[in-house]
Amino acid sequence: MLKTYKIYISGQVQGVGFRPFVYNLATKHLIKGSVSNDENGVVIYATQTRDNIKLFYEELLKNPPPVSHILASEIKPTNFFKFDNFKIIPSSKNGNINLPLTPDFAICEACKTEINNSTNRRYNYPFTTCVNCGPRWAITQSFPFERNHTSMDMFTMCDDCEKEYTNPGDRRFHSQTNTCSTCGIQLHLEDTNSKKITINISITFKKVAQFLTDGKIIAIKNTSGYLLCCNAEDSEVIQKLRKLKNRPNKPFAVLYPSLEKLQKELKLNELQVKSLTSKEHPITIISSENYQGNLVLNEIAPKLNQLGVMLPYTGILQLLANELDFPIIATSGNIHGSPIISNNEDAIEKLKNVADYFLHHNLKITQPQDDSVLKFSFKFKQPVLFRRSRGFAPNYFGAQLKSTEKIIAMGADLKSSITFYPNQYIYSSQYLGNLENYDVYNRFIAMVNSYIKIFEQQPQVILIDKHPLYHSSEFGRDFAKKNKAKLIEIQHHKAHFTAILGDHNLFKKKVLGVIFDGTGYGDDKAIWGGEFFNYEKNKIKRINHLEYFDWLLGDKMAKEPRISLLSLATSEMDGILSVKFTPNELKTYKTLKTLNRLKTSSVGRLFDAVASLLNITDYNSYEGEAAILLENLVTGYNIKNCKSYLNSIEKGISSKEIIKQIAIDVKKGKSKQKIILNFLFTLANTIIEMAKTNNYKYIAFSGGVFQNTTLVDMLIELVPKEIKLYFHKDLSPNDENISFGQLMYYIHIKK
Template sequence: MIKTYKISISGQVQGVGFRPYVYNLAHQFLIKGTVSNNEVGVIIFISGEKSNSENFYQKLISFPPPVSKIQQSSIKEIEVIYFNDFKIIPSEKGGQLNLPLTPDFAICDTCKTEIKNPKNTRYNYPFTTCVNCGPRWAITQTFPFERNNTSIHKFTMCKPCLEEYTNPSNRRFHSQTNTCKTCGIDLFLIDSEGKTIETSSENLFKKTAKLLLEGKIIAIKNTSGYLLCCNAENSEVIQQLRTKKNRLNKPFAVLFPSLKHLENEIELNQQQIGSLTSSESPINIISTKNYIGNLALNKIAPRLNQLGVLLPYTGILQLIANQLSFPIVATSGNIHGSPIISKNNEALEKLQHVADYFLQHNLTIEHPQDDSVVKFSKKFQQKILFRRSRGYAPNYLNIKINSEEKILAMGAHLKSTIAFYPNENLYVSQYLGNLDNYDVYNQFCKTSENFIQLFEQQPQVILVDKHPLYQSTQYGKELAVKYHSKLIAIQHHKAHFTAILGEYNLFEEQVLGVVFDGTGYGDDTHIWGGEFFSYENKSIKRIGYLENFDWLLGDKMAKEPRISLFALASEEMKPILEEKFSPSELKNYAYLKSKNKLKTSSVGRLFDAVASLLNITDINSYEGEAAILLENSILGYNLKDCTLYCEVTSEGFSGKEILKNCYKDLQHGISKEDIIYNFLFTLASTILKFATEKGFQKIAFSGGVFQNTTLVDMLIELAPKEIKLYFHKELSPNDENISFGQIMYYLNIK
């Protein structure tokens, strides 16, 4: 007996080849009906025998398209509808958008092969995509994800492309980003004056590779924004790029032409290979311990024994790579501290004195994104996201929220993101940057308004950080007035804690929260950053912290590790201070310290103090430099050889005691490397002892300090079997997770 069923699928199911997959599967099962996108996902109507229809449904949800992610699915019998065949029908928007937004996907292997093959029609065409790869979020204007809702809409498909698009047996069947040389996007090479140098795809990539070999800097417009590129084996041009970009020491990422080339020069493990070749294709930070190539490492990553590497993830980068015999620097196309540039005229205006040439195209990028960055810890391969952007944003799929309120969270200040809950899904934006920068702030405001417009939902609740001077807080207040929203301020470190609780859905558990970072406005108006929290029964309590010390000179303290040393130093360290400060500085700072009332519990500043004590650095040229160089100074460790620098108390631990014992070991000739081992061992041991003495069996970690992979490995190695550890896995431990944590706090804490 013929029955009719309605199948509803939600999740990451648009822009992933879901409808053509359903079409072909229906033909395999000899099923008639329709499939379409709508504002909540994919809707399928089928008619057939009950058992065959149910088998079709089970096959569909058990083996979906490779880059799709099903969150929910249902099948229910409805009144009989008679179909003549199975069709993909036009999408109809019947309400407001209520589905995950599709992130960008790295170019797939099949498309890579096509653009390399002289006999293929897409030979040398850099915007070759299919249902499994290509830009999605970067070009999205609105949803459902249809061609006419993207910036690729202005490129009308030619007859051969349309034939591919309508042919069920073709791999580009219903590929919304389908274009070719005839109907597609134009790429052109210009000089810094705007003069066209090359437009022919036959010569363009050879010319670009030749210019890179000659030591030129090229601003390449990728599908998610500009990259500044140069020969990574040429010290002179890398230094030029540093000077012009105003990026003194912060490491550059390096794009290798192929995985084979990368493996010939640097040792990789399976986790790193899997990450580099995934659909997200992020930058991976890897050790250069056994590096055997010709990279100008001292210029690319000054003073570091690690390197950020990536592989070509778009057709543009792949076609350039096909012409290269050397790796290239591939860093964000901006002046240091500003947002990534995506518009042609803006690139020429702002990068004219940085880049010698510009490789541009005429596709509009709606949502510029930096490359995402990950690192795996050495011993236990714990994955840590350093930056969550291209390939990951703007979805957060790992949670189900039941709330009638529309909630917008404004996040933090330094590593800003926004989070929006306008429907049944949660969206966390790409990394936006430091809101001290005017252009970043404008991008932050634009992203906030864009989310509100895209989802056609005004926020009823706006969540901000408690810090009254954060730009995100100020803008949140403005939006609350504009939309008549309820405004709620949430303490920074409690938002960190609820972010990790939310990732693992630990809201029914008893958990110790350990939040270590550089700075955050505390409930007592002091600067927090080394916090122990208890969570139980929807309640968070601060139950311990790093013993308070003086917070001096405001933001200058975070930029000069020597000031943290000054704040924590005992009298016996005076000779070291005299080497780092002039007599007038010592006098002035001593006076400020005697009058100071603002205190801090910041573990981030404790890292700075240790780095300064060990003469690793006294001035940070980029955020977190001291902590990065500190970890970089060690190669390996043996826990049996480590020494404790302080004892835990019922209230926490003492940074002054730790620093005093670091100094004592330094005076006794203990190596810097061993002192750093002992310092990290002390932090890990203190956390675990505190948990044990307070009776916790679950510990959740958040805050930028837990980007230190050696500390993470030590915690995993030291933890007794009865204690379970939770580290961020889908969000960065740094302030990028604050917006998500603010929503988790609002929904779950009394």
Template sequence: MIKSYKISFSGQVQGVGFRPYVYNLALEFNLKGTVSNNEDGVLIFASGDSQNITTFYQKLIKFPPPISKIKNSSIIEIENVLFDYFKIIPSTKNGQLNLPLTPDFAICNNCKNDVENTENRRYNYPFTTCVNCGPRWAITQTFPFERNNTSIAKFPMCPKCEKEYNSPPDRRFHSQTNTCSACGIQLKLINNLGKTIVIEQSNLFKKIAILLSEGNIIAIKNTSGYLLCCNAEDPKVIQKLRDKKHRPHKPFAVLYPSLEVLQKEVILNENQLKSLTSAELPINIVSLENYNGKIALKEVAPGLNQLGIMLPYTGILKLLANELSFPIVATSGNIHGSPIINTNADALKKLENIADYFLQHNLKIEHPQDDSVVKFSTKFQQKVLFRRSRGYAPNYLETSINSEQKILAMGAHLKSTIAFYPNSNLYISQYLGNLDNFDVYKRFTEVTENFIQLFEQQPEIILVDKHPTYQSTQFGKELAKKTTSELIEIQHHKSHFTAVLGEHNLFDKKVLGVVFDGTGFGDDSNIWGGEFFSYQNNKIERIGQVDNFDWLLGDKMSKEPRLSLFSLASEEMNKILKQKFTSNELNNYSYLKSQNKLKTSSIGRLFDAVASLLNITDFNTYEGEAAILLENSILNYNLKTCKTYCQLNSLGFSAKEIIKNIYKDVEEGIDRTQIISNFLFTLATHILNFSKEKGFNKIALSGGVFQNTTLVDMLIELASKEIKLYFHKDLSPNDENSSFGQLMYYLNIHK
């Protein structure tokens, strides 16, 4: 019996080949009707045999297009409608946008084959995409996701592309990013004086490979922003890049030409392999144990036994990689600390003293994004996101929110993001950076305003961090006045805690929250960073902390690990302090300490103090350097040989006692790797013992300290079967999760 149905899908269903997939499936089941995008997702009207429609619907749910993510679906029988055939019809927008935004996807294997096949008309065309891959969020101007709502609309399709676009069997059927060399985006190579290098397009990537092999630095405009590239096996050019970029020690990411080349040099596990071949294709931080290559490791990743690696994720990078016989440094195109550059004019202006050449194109990048970064712990393969950006942003599909209010969360300061809930979906921006930098702050405000414009919704509630001097807080306050929104301040570490609770949907449970990080303005006006919280029945209570110690000289303390050691050192350590400070400094800092009233419980600063005491570093040239070098000083550990450096008390434990006992081991000549293992073992043991003493069997862990994958592995190994550990899944443990956490706090805790 012929019946008609209205079928709706929401989730990541636009820009993923959903409509062409529906079209072909409808033909398979002999259905007639229409499919279109709308402000809520994908809308289908289908007439045909009712059993066929039911099977069609079930197959769509069970076997959707590969990069789609269905969040909700519905099927409703309607009054019979007569259709002549099944077709894709133009999208309509009858209301405000209410669907997830589509992130960028790495080039798929089919498109890789197209650009490498001399018989294919897309041979050597660097912007080759299909319904399963290519830029999405990077080129989005508005939604629904249609070509005329993106910056690719500037490039009308040629007859051959039109034919593919209208051909149901073709994988470019209704591909909104469809272009070719005849009608598409154009590349050009210029030097740092702006002079065009005249060269055949077919030889362009060969020329760039030669320039890289000759020791040049090339700024490459990718589809999500500029990358600065050089030969990763050439120590001189890497050092030149470091000097010019003002990035003395922070590790560079390395792009390998292919998976085959990578696997000859680096041992990958199953999770890393899966990540490096995924549609998101983030940078993976991998161990250099048994490394078998020629990368200039001292220059690429100073002092580290790990390396950030990636594979070509766009046609541009793939075509370049095909001409390379060596891996290249591929780092964000910016001056260290500034946002990634996305325009040709900006690149030439700001990078002319860094890059020797520029590979540019004429596609406008609407939403520039850094590469995402992920690491898997060694023993238990726990996934830790270090940066959530390209490939993930701006969607967050893993939570259901039921609120009529329009809520904007401004996040933190160092690793800023914003979270916006303007409809029935939640959006979390790409990583934006440190708001101390004016250009980052400008990008932060632009992204915020763009979100508000895109969704045509003014926030009713604006959430900010309690820290009065955070730029995100100050901008949030200004915006609240401008939009007459209600402003609510949320304590930094409580938002970290609720971020984990939100990711795991634990608001109906009793949970211990452990938040260990660098800094955060506390409810008592001190600097928190080593906190134990209880959560139950929609209430959070701070039930423990690392014993307070002196917070000295503001931001200077986070940049100089020796100051953390000075704050925590006992008198017996004076001989070590004399090696690290001048007599004038010691006198001045001793006076400041005697007058100081500002205290901290920061575990981040405790890591700094340990790193300084062990002579790993006394100065941080990038955020978290001491902690990263500390973890990198040990390759593995043995729990049987570990001991704790302090006793647990009813409220927490003492950082001063830890430093005092580490000093004793240093004096006794105990091996540094054993001391670091003991230190991490102390933290892990006290977290688990604290939960046991307070009667918790669920522990949620957040804060930048939990980017330390050795500590994560220890916790997993030490936890009894009765204890359930909750780490971040789809967000970073660092301050990037603050915006999401603020939103979760407001919805579940704030009354």
């Protein structure tokens, strides 16, 4: 007997080929009816026998499209309706959006094959996509995900593309990003005077490859923003790029033409290969030890024994890679500190003194994104997300909330992100940058406005950091006042803690929170950064912290590790300090130290002090440089040979004692690697001992310090079986997670 059922599917099910998948599956099971998108996901009406519909529904859930993400489904009988066939019908929107947005996907193998096939009509077409790949969030203007809700709407499909779009047997059946060279996005190469280099598209990439070979810098507009590219085997051009981009030491990412080429030159493990070839295609940080190739390693990643590498993830990059037999630098198209550029005119204006040539196109990028960055720890292969952006943003799937309030969290300033909760889902934006930069601040404001426009929801609650001078907090205060919304201030490290609690849904457990980072405005107006919290029954209590030391010279302290050393040094270290400061500086700074009342518990500054004491660096040219260089000297370890610089934690965790003991080892002539391992062991051992002493069964970690993968490995190795450790899995441990943590704090913590 024929029956009609209504099926709801929610999750990441728009812009992923879900409707064409349902159409073909329905045809297979002889089902008649319809499928459409709405504001909640996908709606299916199906008429057939009960058994046929059951098989159809089971297969639908078991084998959905590869880039979809089903979060919930429902099937229920409805009034019988006799359909003539099964068809895809246009999206209807009868309310506010209540579904995940769709991130960008790396080019799939099928599309890659087509652009490389001289007999295929998409041969050499750089914007080849299908239902399984291509830009999504980068071109989103509104939702549901239909072509007329994206910047693709300006391109009208030609007859051939229309045939694919309407053919149920085609991979591009109802692909909203479908275009070809006849009807699609136009690419053109220009010099710095905006003079077009009029060459056929088929040889454009040969020309770009030749420019790169010749030592030129090319600004390439990718589908999520501009990249600045040059030959990664050419020392002179890389030094030139560093100077022009104002980026003296921060490592550059390297784009390899192929996985095969990469594996010939660098050793990869299985997880790294999986990461590099995933649908996100992030930059993956790997060891450059035993490197076999021609990369100028020290120019690419000064003083580091690791490299951030990636593979082509768009048609543009793949077609360029086809013409290259060497890796290239592929770094964000901006001046250091500014946001990634996505607009043609902005690129010409801001990069004309950096790039020798521009490869532009005429697709509007509405949501610019940097490349995401991931690293695996050496010993235990623990993944650590350094930057959450393209491919991961703007969804967060790991937490389900039930609040009816519309909430926006403004995050922190240094590694800005925004988290919006307008419906049943959580939306955490891509990494935006440092709000000290005017252009980054404007992009931050644009991101807030973009969320409000897409979801057509005005926030009722505004969450901000407690720091009185954060730009994000000042904006949040003004926003709340103008919109008559509730304003809540949340302490920085408590937001970090609730971010990791939310990342693993630990709100029903008693948890020790360990939050180590550089800076955060504390409840007692000190600068926190080495915090231990207890979480239990929806309450957070600070139970311990790194012993306070002097916070000197404001932001200058974070930029000059030698100042952290001066703050922690005893009088016996005057000889060490005299080499790092002029007599006048030393006199002035010591006077400031005696008068200073601002204190800090920052583990980030403790790392800086150790780096300075070991003569690794006295100045940071980029955020976290000292800590990165410090870990870089570790090439392996045996934990049995490590010792702690603290005898007991009963009297507190003394950073001054740690520095004192390290100074003794320096005097004894111990190697830097040995001292660094002992230092990291001291931190790891202290955390585990504190948990054991206070009978914790769960420890959760957050804060930028836990990007140190050696420290992460040591914690995993030291922890007894009865204690479970939690590191971030879907978020970065750094300040990118603050906005998400603010939301978790507001929802879960009793005030």
